[in-house]
Amino acid sequence: MASWFKGKRKHADSDTVQVRAQVIADAVRAGVQHAEQAPPPQHPPSGPLPMLPQQYAEPQPYVEPPAHPEPELENDFRVEPALVSIAPEVYDQAVEERRSLVELALYAHDRARSSGVAERIEAGLAEVGVVALRPDGVDFDPAVHEAGGTAETANAALDGTVAETEVVGFSDRGRVLRPPIVTVYRGRTEPVQEGS
Structure with a gap:
């Protein structure tokens, strides 16, 4: 900001620049005091800016606003x-x-x-925040899925994956309320023929 004032001194006399700098500094300080005393407006102001009251003409010391720690709420809500x-x-x-x-x-x-x-x-x-769980096509995980049955497949790549969701599961912000009941693909096993 100081470089801006130096650049402006070439085009205006230094008294004018110093007065403008003082007015800007006073306005900034007034805004800090005003923000601490009154709640912020709900909508941005429109039209010309209001004149600052005379009480803000004197420089005021900056006061750090108090910190408000976040309360601990159950379930990390x-x-x-x-x-x-x-x-x-x-x-x-x-x-x-x-x-x-x-x-x-x-x-x-x-x-x-x-x-x-x-x-x-x-x-x-x-x-x-309550999301439906339909794990079709993902690997079966007994920790989060409940097996309701199996379906045979000749495709070895599908062995152990969820074929379809029989009953939709639900989770509440990551916490499983009800696991989905699923049908799991099982690789087809060929019977062993003796004596061949």
């Missing part, structure tokens, strides 16, 4: 700062009600007779 100040019992009640609603939505999903209704329920659940 990230909550808007405005919601952190609610009472713990209200927060616990909201979390419990959310769990109940998710369970009800899963119950309705399992009994939906229309694929359109099931898709709409899945879309609504996805909006709140």
Whole structure:
């Protein structure tokens, strides 16, 4: 910023530059004080900037704003700062009600007779972080999948992969609520013929 003022001195006298620099510095300090005293505006101001009150003409020392550590919330949920100040019992009640609603939505999903209704329920659940699990074509992992049956295949590359999802599973922000029940490909074994 100092180089800008030096460059401007060639075209304006130095008194004018110093006055402009003082006005800019005062405006910056006034903005810092004003930000600490009043909440930020919801929308950016339009039109000409308002004149600064006379009280900001004097230089004010800069005061570092206080640091606000992030609260530790259960299940690593990230909550808007405005919601952190609610009472713990209200927060616990909201979390419990959310769990109940998710369970009800899963119950309705399992009994939906229309694929359109099931898709709409899945879309609504996805909006709140509950994702449907359909692991078709991936390697079977007994830690996250439940085997419901097997399907024989002559293709050795498919041995041990998920052929299809019988019952959709769900996870809530990475935590498995219900593992998917899947059919797993199994390589066809040829019977051994004796005496050939």
